[in-house]
Amino acid sequence: MRKLREDMQSRRRVFSSVMRLFLRWFRLCPRRGRSRTARKLRELWSYSRLLLRSLYFNSLTNSDVITDSLFEPIFWVVDHLTRWFGLVFVCLVVVLTSSILCIAYLCILPMVIHTYSPAWIMWHICYGHWNLVMIVFHYYKATKTSPGCPPQMKRDIPAVSVCKRCIVPKPARTHHCGICNTCILKMDHHCPWLNNCVGHFNHRYFFCFCLSMTLGCIYCSISGRNMFIDAYNAIEHFKSLDVEKQGVPVTGAGLLMRILPLGSMTGQSYYQTPQPPFTFKERMFHKSIIYMWVLTSTVALALGGLTVWHAVLISRGETSIERLINSKEIRRMKKRGKVFRNPFNHGKLNNWKVFFGVEKRSHWLTRVLLPSGHAPCGDGLTWDLSPQRKIIMAI
Numbered sequence: 520m521r522k523l524r525e526d527m528q529s530r531r532r533v534f535s536s537v538m539r540l541f542l543r544w545f546r547l548c549p550r551r552g553r554s555r556t557a558r559k560l561r562e563l564w565s566y567s568r569l570l571l572r573s574l575y576f577n578s579l580t581n582s583d584v585i586t587d588s589l590f591e592p593i594f595w596v597v598d599h600l601t602r603w604f605g606l607v608f609v610c611l612v613v614v615l616t617s618s619i620l621c622i623a624y625l626c627i628l629p630m631v632i633h634t635y636s637p638a639w640i641m642w643h644i645c646y647g648h649w650n651l652v653m654i655v656f657h658y659y660k661a662t663k664t665s666p667g668c669p670p671q672m673k674r675d676i677p678a679v680s681v682c683k684r685c686i687v688p689k690p691a692r693t694h695h696c697g698i699c700n701t702c703i704l705k706m707d708h709h710c711p712w713l714n715n716c717v718g719h720f721n722h723r724y725f726f727c728f729c730l731s732m733t734l735g736c737i738y739c740s741i742s743g744r745n746m747f748i749d750a751y752n753a754i755e756h757f758k759s760l761d762v763e764k765q766g767v768p769v770t771g772a773g774l775l776m777r778i779l780p781l782g783s784m785t786g787q788s789y790y791q792t793p794q795p796p797f798t799f800k801e802r803m804f805h806k807s808i809i810y811m812w813v814l815t816s817t818v819a820l821a822l823g824g825l826t827v828w829h830a831v832l833i834s835r836g837e838t839s840i841e842r843l844i845n846s847k848e849i850r851r852m853k854k855r856g857k858v859f860r861n862p863f864n865h866g867k868l869n870n871w872k873v874f875f876g877v878e879k880r881s882h883w884l885t886r887v888l889l890p891s892g893h894a895p896c897g898d899g900l901t902w903d904l905s906p907q908r909k910i911i912m913a914i
């Protein structure tokens with residue numbers, strides 16, 4: 520009896536163990552799958568959150584960083600378009616300048632020679648050609664001269680920060696150009712009209728090109744002003760004649776007047792028919808003068824504004840990028856009751872001397888008024904700071 524009970528108990532234990540195992544297997548199999556999916560989902564979620572946070576996490580995050588991040592896709596598109604269309608812009612400058620040059624030689628110069636006194640003719644020829652040489656030389660040098668990059672191999676350069684894109688030490692006044700995809704020494708801006716960055720080694724060429732092009736446009740605009748007024752009046756007169764011609768009534772006689780030569784209607788011979796007021800050559804001449812005057816006046820205004828702005832920046836010892844940074848710094852310091860001083864400002868005249876590389880008086884003629892290929896002051900890595908402030912800033 521006792522043995523039977525023990526036997527029953529052991530069987531029940533075995534059965535219950537088997538059942539428990541079966542149930543556990545039955546329950547665990549789907550749970551393992553579910554838990555794996557849930558774990559994967561949880562990992563994916565936390566990874567996405569980490570990615571999202573890493574995009575905007577910065578101990579120095581402010582509204583500018585967020586705005587930059589938001590506009591990053593637009594900057595990317597603009598950078599790529601500027602890079603792709605760089606050559607198109609350069610070709611446009613060459614074609615437009617050449618067209619103005621052709622008109623100046625074919626239309627304005629003959630007028631000057633036939634109208635002005637020998638002294639004025641000499642002045643026009645000398646000034647016009649000096650201006651032309653300055654434009655061509657500085658444009659060529661500005662496009663072909665490298666603005667300067669920090670040395671890639673040297674690690675012991677005096678740096679104020681590290682470029683996040685190039686991962687190289689960044690000297691003072693150096694900035695990364697997204698279009699050139701490299702760091703540029705004393706970067707001013709990327710100029711699409713040059714298809715090049717404006718930096719330490721070609722800043723002077725860029726400014727001299729802007730100045731000489733503005734002067735050239737003002738010269739063409741002033742020299743061709745009277746010719747423009749005459750050409751405009753002539754074109755308007757021609758248009759009014761055209762309207763009068765088109766205004767002939769469409770009657771039998773009117774149609775006949777259009778079909779038959781005018782002489783046959785009035786009893787004149789064919790050879791006595793009045794000539795049209797302007798020949799094709801004259802019309803082209805007038806249109807060329809109008810085109811030249813409108814283009815040079817527009818460029819003189821637009822480029823003149825840009826040149827004046829750059830002249831103001833050079834007088835302050837700043838680049839375009841530094842102007843933005845410094846104006847923020849001025850506001851920040853003002854809130855603290857302090858005055859910001861630009862460490863690279865040596866005073867107006869000295870800034871111009873440093874910019875043009877003027878070391879003695881004769882350099883104003885040989886290095887400023889005449890085309891000169893001399894290198895700028897300094898290597899673009901280290902800077903002479905103004906005595907007002909010797910603490911170098913990470914700008």
Ligand SMILES: [Zn+2]
Nearest residue numbers: 682685695702
């Ligand atoms: Zn860089």
Ligand SMILES: [Zn+2]
Nearest residue numbers: 696699709716
């Ligand atoms: Zn660039």
